[in-house]
Amino acid sequence: MSDTLSKNSPPRANSRAKNITLTVIAATQLMVVLDATIVNIALPKIQEALHFSTTDLSWVINAYTLTFGGLLLLGGRAGDILGRRRVFIFGTVLFGFASLLGGFAQNSGMLLAARALQGIGGAICSPTAFALIATNFEEGPERNKAFGIFSAVAGSGAAIGLLAGGLLTEYLDWRWVFFVNVPIAVLIALAAPRYIAESERTSGRFDLPGALTSTLGLVALVYGFIRAASDGWSDGLTLASFAVGLLLMAAFLVIERQTAQPITPLHLFADRNRSGSLVMMLCLSAAMFGIFFYVTLFVQGPLGYSPLRAGVAFLPISAAIIVAAQIASTLQVKYGPKLFMVTGAALFTIGLSWLTLLDADSGYLDGVFGPTVVFGFGMGLIFVPAMLLTVAGVADEDTGAASGLLNSVQQVGGSLGLSILTTVFARAAADKAIELTAALPKGVVPTPEQRADAADKVLAYGISHGFVVGAALAGVALLVSVFVIKAKASDLPAAGTAGAIL
Template identity: 80%
Template sequence: MAVSDTLSKNSPPSDASRGKGITLAVIAASQLMVLLDATIVNIALPKIRDALQFSTTDLSWVINAYTLTFGGLLLLGGRAGDILGRRRVFIFGTLLFGFASLLGGFAQSGGMLLAARALQGIGGAICSPTAFALIATNFDEGPERNKAFGVSSAVAGSGAAIGLLAGGLLTEYLDWRWVFFVNVPLAALIAIAAPRYITESERTSGRFDLPGALTSTLGLVTLVYGFIRAASDGWSDGLTLASFVLGVALMAVFLGIERRTRQPITPLHLFSDRSRTGSLVMMLCLSAAMFGIFFYITLFVQGPLGYSPLRAGVAFLPVSVSIIFAAQLASSLQVRYGPKPFMVGGGLLVTIGLTWLTRMNAESGYADGVLGPMLLFGFGMGLIFVPAMLLSVTGVAPAETGAASGLLNSMQQVGGSLGLSILTTVFARAAADKAAELKAAAPTDVAPTGEQLASAGNQVLTYGISHGFVIGAALAAVALLVAIFMIKSRPNGLPAESAAGAML
């Protein structure tokens, strides 16, 4: 589908309409670059571990160093766009992201790579919320903006799966370092095109809430660290408990700062709208499940199924297709039927898909164990993305659009980090129990063969994964309940134009 097709059918072909098509292409490209980087390294993780001598536990920080700084600073990035000008901040964030990617590609140690990943997250936190807010700046409210949101949400929804495919291609045919190098030319092209095709927003007066940004980010980091440490050292470990206490205390301080400061990074009154709050809670829960799916299904297809990196990436293509198709459907029918049917239906499909994944075992194949539940999950997420994006900015004052869009993106990244760490804790405990069970049942007078060891390893892996997905299914069920009881059928401020012309 050409991006220019997303422009209003009522608009005659013109330089302006073609220009808007390029505008949307630039914004969507930046979103794709930033969002796929949360997963593009997943398939390359075994190569990264061997090259830079990571332990298995520390390896998870290659993902979390990015998502935590990304999610924790998104609100500050959205505020920066409001105050300094969204296009200006968008370009700076894109260039910073490209520079950090270059550093990551040249990393010679684990510490250098983690620092580069954290810097990537900062760059993403600067450009991502401004990119989303620039849609509101550059596209008129109604069918035109709905179409633009539809394209953006399809890109955002499929970014994780596209990242896995790209990671497989780059890792198999080039080198793991190219999962970072690939961002450099893309960031440069976006930065060059942005001044020509993107309209600058009006700057608003204000100041930055640095105490709020720092306390929220540090609080999230310590909470995630607590979950990851619990996976290896147990829940009674002193440092694990201290991490949880400190994390909760920092988040409490953050809320106190936001209540008192004149210009908070997170305007708490944004939560006064029931439907907006419901959509944010849904994205928090569903993103937690989504990150776990991509991480652990990648381990499954490259482990028990024996897929190569490239084949593992291809295995996720049906998910991208289902997300894109569902997002386009939701975009075309959103105004006519309202957000609730899509969010309830999507939540139900996601819950069914994740419940199906809890039945995974060492004998499961791709067709019966992965494809079916992933298609349900992808279609359900696609139905949810568009209404969630629209609800996040509906009825919000123009000066707070960046903060509102940053809040939505923050929920996605924070949910992903917390979800992955929680699922990892459950996975590690269940896998350890299964390993102990198999060891106790194995004969002590006969050395196991290589085939027996491989079989036992697959059983341990899939047992841990299936138990982790129980948490994922529970989170999806919470999201479904939120959709049923919190999302209004016709939220105040939602555009009431006919959606007949909004088909993508």
């Protein structure tokens, strides 16, 4: 075993014990990853039960991703300083407790508080889950195999979440997309002390000011966009939210430049390939969160799909991502990462542009399947080289920060993108509703069927206009891939590093 293990490490001499160790670690990561999609399928039922507006409904996603992404680097640092197993168990228990609260939520405020707490739990246990593989498996074939299985489980989380969300919502209740985490968290917390070795603690400090200013700054910016959707850009609270958000983000940059152990080492952005990759992942995540959120509403609205059928309808995008990622992973060593990033960004742009054509009469094949599969294939081509370039050339002491930064960018980008799309969606939907109301003859009361048809038109119109923003973000990613990324195959990290990140 690695010399990082403590003297009180639990016995794990046989392969069965090691398999259990990996199962416990991977199960935690799966729980955290699938929670980003399992809730999406239940959104229409949650909206109906807790009386969310469509714009406020986006907070069910953002409350989780903002705290998760904003505190992810701090969670990884906590594991290094306090002991990874200890922090891992605490984060898992907190995640399970938050899930229990979410399942019992009686109003929107309680659910959003639970989602934010889930995000904090995920930010604590997710980075330590990854690090515990290095702690519990010897370097070489054993560790490489563990990383491979861990990555496969994490990569399948989105698809599993979509199916699980559909099954639980349709055959039980939307509350079970939260309750399902509770027994898993309990089992993990009970098994961890027996099968997972503790790591040695390292000295260091927590960059709490950096974590708090960045997280609260992002929350303020996202709130500003969503507030603008309902109250307009001239609203005093909207403007105040943007002002506070920008001031906090400026304070974050000052803190990170001056602190001895920053949560985000700013020198990581000096490399153009790394910065370009992070910008591309920011744009990619912004659009992806919009797709999962709004297309979920579309297939269960105008298309009339059940929750389970909606979950199945999203599987092709997961398959496209997996296939494309395998192609990029296999061939980029020969052709270099730039080719796959440019091609992926082009497909990414085509898919998002296609979604702007969505209307109430669109079917599944032309309205959902086609554009999302094109988008998914592009995403898969970008994802692997972007991940590798993020850690390429990074000093050993900064590898964790670099990989954590990538994860944070994905979550934060998703929140910001979803909030911006929501702003555009709300204004366009309101304009369409006014137009349809004005077209009604005076004194005529629409039938329930006419009202339902009008609601579908309003929803589809708002969604299609929201994806104009997505297409613009895709265009930014395409420009970055062409003019900023200069990486060649020789710039990719060594195989060992790649295996650790993937």
